[in-house]
Amino acid sequence: MFQPAPQMAQPADVEISTQSHDQINGGLPQDYSIGGKPENTVGTTDNLNLVDGRPWSTGLYDCNLHPLSAVMALFLPCFTFGQIVEILDGGEMSCPLAGYIYLLMMPGLCAHWIMGSKYRKKLRERYNLVEAPMDDRFAHIFCPFCALSQEYRELKIRGLDPALGWKGVLASAQTQQGSQHQNQVQLSPTNQAMH
DSSP states (O other), X not given: OOOOOOOOOXXXXXXXXXXXXXXXXXXXXXXXXXXXXXXXXXXXXXTSOOOOSBOOSSOTTOGXXXXXXXXXXXXXXXXXXXXXXXXXXXXXXXXXXHHHHHHHHSTTTOOHHHHHHHHHHHHHHHHTBOOOSSOHHHHHHHOHHHHHHHHHHHHXXXXXXXXXXXXXXXXXXXXXXXXXXXXXXXXOOTTOOOO
């Protein structure tokens, strides 16, 4: 009366790849073919698409770290946006022009997020920043003032103060290079005479 349980097919032995990050060559797992597609991804964990990029210097809601940029973003978002754009575009688009475009898109079209997210993406790509804590579009739709303030802080921390404008940033860089050059000039020691 007792019947043994039917034999179930045993799974084939599957070898799971446990490659460490040290085994990754050039950012791709070693088992990638020349065409860029993995040759054998069954059972590997390396083919997971993890978040790429570096973290932002400050968080999206860290407006208290630079209160002036937070207040400016809240009450004069067009001006803050213009400052950011002027720096990111290398002076090609002026602060007033970018601010005016942002101003035109705000009330009538409620489409200011289009320009805001475009330049947020440009900033992220330039510095290899992660798209977090939310998509660029959502950051500028739901938290435009925080997003502008974060972008302003990121540029300022990286030595590109948006308040100076593009020409001011260039002048500041030239001044720093000049002072470094003067510090490198060595005077001959006073106790030695030249013959």
